[in-house]
Amino acid sequence: MWSLIRQRLTTPIATEPLEELFSHVATEEPDPLLVQWKQNIRRGPFYGSLHIRHVDTGSCNACEWELTALLNPIYDAQRLGIDFVASPRHADVLVVTGGVTRNLAQALELTYEATPAPKAVLAIGACACGTGLLGQTYAQRGTALDSGIPILVTVAGCPPSPPEILRGLLNIMTILNGGAATHGHATTAI
Amino acid sequence: MTLMTCGPQAISTLCQSYASQGFRLQTMMATDERRIHGHYVLRYAFVHDATGHSVVLETAVPHDSPHYTAVTPALPAANWYEREALDLLGLFPDGHPEPFPLMLHGDLAANANPYPLRKEVDRAVSLPSVSRSLSVEAVPDGEFEVPVGPIHAGVIEPGHFRFHVRGEDVQSLDVTLFYTHRGLEKGAEGLTFAEGLAVAEQTCGVCSASHGAAFAQAVEAICDAHIPERAMWIRLLVLELERLYNHIGDVGNICAGIGFSFGVMQAGILKEKLQRHNARLTGHRFLRNMMAIGGVARDVPSDLAAHTGHVVQETMSAFSGLVNVLLSNEIVCDRFRQTGILALDVVRQYGVVGPAARASGYLADARLTQPSGAYSDKEVQTLLHVPTFPDGDVMARVLQRIEESSVSATLIGLAVAKLRSLPKADGDSSLVTPMVTPAPYEWALGVTESPRGENVHFVMTGPNGTIDRLRIRSASYANWPAVAKAVPGNIIADFPLINKSFELCYACCDR
Numbered sequence: 290m291w292s293l294i295r296q297r298l299t300t301p302i303a304t305e306p307l308e309e310l311f312s313h314v315a316t317e318e319p320d321p322l323l324v325q326w327k328q329n330i331r332r333g334p335f336y337g338s339l340h341i342r343h344v345d346t347g348s349c350n351a352c353e354w355e356l357t358a359l360l361n362p363i364y365d366a367q368r369l370g371i372d373f374v375a376s377p378r379h380a381d382v383l384v385v386t387g388g389v390t391r392n393l394a395q396a397l398e399l400t401y402e403a404t405p406a407p408k409a410v411l412a413i414g415a416c417a418c419g420t421g422l423l424g425q426t427y428a429q430r431g432t433a434l435d436s437g438i439p440i441l442v443t444v445a446g447c448p449p450s451p452p453e454i455l456r457g458l459l460n461i462m463t464i465l466n467g468g469a470a471t472h473g474h475a476t477t478a479i
Numbered sequence: 480m481t482l483m484t485c486g487p488q489a490i491s492t493l494c495q496s497y498a499s500q501g502f503r504l505q506t507m508m509a510t511d512e513r514r515i516h517g518h519y520v521l522r523y524a525f526v527h528d529a530t531g532h533s534v535v536l537e538t539a540v541p542h543d544s545p546h547y548t549a550v551t552p553a554l555p556a557a558n559w560y561e562r563e564a565l566d567l568l569g570l571f572p573d574g575h576p577e578p579f580p581l582m583l584h585g586d587l588a589a590n591a592n593p594y595p596l597r598k599e600v601d602r603a604v605s606l607p608s609v610s611r612s613l614s615v616e617a618v619p620d621g622e623f624e625v626p627v628g629p630i631h632a633g634v635i636e637p638g639h640f641r642f643h644v645r646g647e648d649v650q651s652l653d654v655t656l657f658y659t660h661r662g663l664e665k666g667a668e669g670l671t672f673a674e675g676l677a678v679a680e681q682t683c684g685v686c687s688a689s690h691g692a693a694f695a696q697a698v699e700a701i702c703d704a705h706i707p708e709r710a711m712w713i714r715l716l717v718l719e720l721e722r723l724y725n726h727i728g729d730v731g732n733i734c735a736g737i738g739f740s741f742g743v744m745q746a747g748i749l750k751e752k753l754q755r756h757n758a759r760l761t762g763h764r765f766l767r768n769m770m771a772i773g774g775v776a777r778d779v780p781s782d783l784a785a786h787t788g789h790v791v792q793e794t795m796s797a798f799s800g801l802v803n804v805l806l807s808n809e810i811v812c813d814r815f816r817q818t819g820i821l822a823l824d825v826v827r828q829y830g831v832v833g834p835a836a837r838a839s840g841y842l843a844d845a846r847l848t849q850p851s852g853a854y855s856d857k858e859v860q861t862l863l864h865v866p867t868f869p870d871g872d873v874m875a876r877v878l879q880r881i882e883e884s885s886v887s888a889t890l891i892g893l894a895v896a897k898l899r900s901l902p903k904a905d906g907d908s909s910l911v912t913p914m915v916t917p918a919p920y921e922w923a924l925g926v927t928e929s930p931r932g933e934n935v936h937f938v939m940t941g942p943n944g945t946i947d948r949l950r951i952r953s954a955s956y957a958n959w960p961a962v963a964k965a966v967p968g969n970i971i972a973d974f975p976l977i978n979k980s981f982e983l984c985y986a987c988c989d990r
Contacts, residue, residue, distance in 0.1 A: 292803055292804045293741065296745070296801070345637050346659075347658075347661050349986045350984050350986045353684070358750075361751050362744050362747060362748055373633070376632070388661065390660055391606060392584040393637060393658050394608060395609055396637065423662070425603045426661060426662030426665055427602065427606055428582075428583075428606075428661055448684065
């Protein structure tokens with residue numbers, strides 16, 4: 290018990306400021322996404338509260354590990370009010386990884402149906418964004434973009450890094466708060 | 480390696496005779512070789528873990544009557560392989576106890592399955608879509624069926640688990656996998672070896688390097704090529720770094736199985752630091768794009784090698800602090816001990832590999848039995864004290880990973896010293912051996928020890944340096960059937976813990 294308390298007290302704060310995390314991926318200075326987020330943090334229902342349900346539709350597990358990494362103390366997505374929930378019924382956002390395998394197509398549809406509106410879908414990784422190495426086979430569609438489910442934001446990369454995924458989620462916050470339609474909205478690529 | 484051939488009706492007896500001599504079924508490859516010899520071919524690969532002796536038993540299955548005697552009744556480890564050959568190639572295992580679809584879900588009625596791995600079938604052939612409804616069989620009073628998945632509560636991969644419980648006690652567990660079956664092997668057919676390597680690395684996100692190396696080794700074996708010394712040590716360095724970030728991350732994830740967030744967060748920091756170093760070393764957080772056919776794609780210069788040594792040392796000292804806290808915590812130890820016991824006879828029966836097998840007292844490690852590259856080095860073999868633990872519970876699998884992390888750190892130290900003392904890389908020739916285009920329809924196996932256990936890649940060449948057939952047997956494929964055997968007798972709330980203690984991938988099992 291004492292060793293646990295000692296370890297807790299002696300572990301320095303590992304969480305990195307957003308400016309530092311985004312410095313490698315943002316192209317403009319100052320970062321418009323961060324500026325917008327800071328200005329609006331108290332202004333809309335989804336700022337400071339974005340609940341995600343992850344749907345793996347045939348990913349290789351790399352995207353999953355990067356999503357999980359968002360919860361480690363270094364990225365600490367929870368400080369932005371972003372968290373993963375256990376059921377689509379509790380979710381604002383579905384995060385789709387993988388190229389929609391034949392065996393999971395129905396699961397994706399049912400999960401989308403089970404998510405209450407307003408809802409948004411974020412496609413993460415090359416496979417979901419239709420630029421995966423494998424593409425279409427007998428067993429998968431090779432993209433989540435034409436799966437009949439409106440994708441609001443895409444984050445490509447194989448896999449995208451945790452800061453890139455975080456930016457995708459901040460983008461979705463902004464779009465959802467701006468009253469953007471969750472159906473038929475043009476896909477924003479990050 | 481010994482190669483033996485027999486008829487399709489005799490294969491079961493022949494496999495049985497090797498299994499009874501202590502050989503473990505390593506993989507089974509089903510190939511469509513009708514264009515070459517007019518028939519299908521099945522190859523059962525066995526290895527003897529004590530001696531490292533390997534044998535491949537080959538049988539031809541006629542094209543007009545694709546039947547053979549199933550090996551499964553005598554050797555349960557063959558179950559999935561034979562069902563897979565039925566699903567994807569339409570080869571019927573006569574006498575198989577469970578001749579049901581494995582990889583292609585849904586009710587593929589008669590003639591609806593084009594058998595996608597047959598050569599005349601297009602890679603994007605369309606199959607009827609899958610529609611399921613939840614069905615629960617009647618169970619006696621006081622018993623319940625608990626369906627879980629394929630979409631889970633956490634950020635994990637998809638699988639369907641059907642728990643049969645009486646009160647809280649799990650009576651039995653049915654696992655349905657292959658939700659993430661992507662058709663990776665068919666996708667690799669016709670590609671060049673370099674393209675195939677990229678596909679092989681995508682088999683699994685977190686065992687990318689070991690899958691890449693296994694594929695490269697198979698191709699190098701076909702071409703009879705030897706990779707440069709510097710490349711050998713870089714491969715060893717990358718493979719051990721992969722083991723290290725996986726094992727440390729897994730110890731943290733296992734803590735998530737008991738809601739011990741302290742362990743999750745502390746290990747999360749360490750894993751992140753290692754992955755950042757991976758990116759610095761190889762340009763990729765999951766160590767991809769580092770392997771090349773005939774060597775490695777980029778050098779690890781002396782200073783970067785030295786830095787790797789420092790990072791690993793620092794990480795290991797922080798990790799040992801975390802381990803002390805974990806193992807001195809009564810609640811943690813209480814939850815870990817006596818939970819999810821995997822019996823040694825199940826390990827033998829199902830051909831379990833990797834840390835899971837070793838934590839049940841069965842020493843199987845490809846680095847010892849079938850070493851390749853720098854692993855055959857005398858110094859490496861002296862330092863490679865792969866531990867085993869007899870208990871087979873969650874605690875044993877945790878201790879297994881902790882001990883193996885130290886072994887990996889030692890090997891990394893050695894690789895760093897070698898890379899610093901070897902002459903500097905001078906152009907590509909010190910990193911990659913040029914390869915000749917191999918003759919068509921040659922095959923070989925490439926074996927590596929991934930963080931989860933042995934990966935076996937079977938590569939058969941096609942014309943002009945292309946891939947005719949790739950068969951990937953990941954450690955997860957070998958170990959999944961054993962998970963279902965470790966759960967009954969435990970309470971259902973311990974399942975996440977038991978499952979995490981095996982830490983198997985779905986993607987590299989399903990491919």
